[in-house]
Amino acid sequence: MLSLRGVTKAYRGDAAPFALEVPTFDLAAGEALALAGPSGSGKSTLLMMLALAAPPDAGAFTFDGADIALLWRKGRRDALAELRARRIGVVPQTGGLLPYLTVAGNIALTQRIAGREDAARIRALAEDLGIAPQLSKHPAALSVGQRQRVSIARALAHRPALVLADEPTASVHPELADAVLALLKRECAAAGAALLVATHDPDRAAAAGYPILRCTTHAPGADGIARSVFARLPLAEAA
Numbered sequence: 001m002l003s004l005r006g007v008t009k010a011y012r013g014d015a016a017p018f019a020l021e022v023p024t025f026d027l028a029a030g031e032a033l034a035l036a037g038p039s040g041s042g043k044s045t046l047l048m049m050l051a052l053a054a055p056p057d058a059g060a061f062t063f064d065g066a067d068i069a070l071l072w073r074k075g076r077r078d079a080l081a082e083l084r085a086r087r088i089g090v091v092p093q094t095g096g097l098l099p100y101l102t103v104a105g106n107i108a109l110t111q112r113i114a115g116r117e118d119a120a121r122i123r124a125l126a127e128d129l130g131i132a133p134q135l136s137k138h139p140a141a142l143s144v145g146q147r148q149r150v151s152i153a154r155a156l157a158h159r160p161a162l163v164l165a166d167e168p169t170a171s172v173h174p175e176l177a178d179a180v181l182a183l184l185k186r187e188c189a190a191a192g193a194a195l196l197v198a199t200h201d202p203d204r205a206a207a208a209g210y211p212i213l214r215c216t217t218h219a220p221g222a223d224g225i226a227r228s229v230f231a232r233l234p235l236a237e238a239a
């Protein structure tokens with residue numbers, strides 16, 4: 001479903017240049033994985049690339065049958081945006097909910113953008129995530145944990161193939177963090193969506209049942225560039 005080969009992305013312009021390298025990385029439909037690495041190791045950069053929001057510098061990158069590297073090279077931002085809207089869901093670090101929409105309106109957003117409105121799915125997700133009584137409230141009237149559950153429902157409402165979560169538990173207390181990780185995994189499995197969670201807390205993710213992919217970091221070498229490598233054996237070899 002998702003495959004990267006020899007993908008690189010560098011930020012060279014500033015005082016502390018950084019390069020991300022992904023020699024091989026595959027993710028199968030419905031699979032869950034946590035990406036672990038210290039602060040500044042490139043987790044968000046990788047997720048942004050996987051969210052089709054930033055282009056790779058080089059390498060082969062396919063998602064959902066589309067040649068993403070080629071679409072970037074051709075400047076096909078329209079096609080990338082459409083693919084992102086239909087096939088990807090994002091759970092941000094903190095809510096990211098629109099304050100002037102109700103909970104139901106916030107969850108419906110991804111469906112509207114994807115052109116796939118489905119009130120029954122919103123109701124079912126809300127029931128599953130224990131936020132059905134909150135559907136007509138506004139985000140300001142919710143607890144932090146309830147907001148994170150609304151974010152999860154919104155990321156799944158349009159039935160994406162891939163859900164990306166960047167430190168979704170960074171702003172919640174430890175008990176709630178465990179619950180958010182477990183809910184995210186359970187809901188993605190139920191929906192058949194692949195899930196990638198970036199985290200600086202691999203022990204917590206492992207305890208929640210996530211396989212962990214750790215990045216390898218390299219201090220700046222002679223060229224002054226700090227490097228981070230996210231490598232995963234191709235699925236056929238790993239099996």
Ligand SMILES: Nc1ncnc2c1ncn2[C@@H]1O[C@H](COP(=O)(O)OP(=O)(O)OP(=O)(O)O)[C@@H](O)[C@H]1O
Pocket residue numbers: 011014016018037038039040041042043044045046200
């Ligand atoms: N737009 C940018 N321009 C230049 N450098 C950047 C940019 N975005 C990120 N970087 C650099 O790239 C490196 C990786 O950053 P990134 O945010 O991907 O790491 P991270 O693992 O997600 O960190 P954190 O856990 O702190 O969020 C850092 O050294 C950062 O300073």
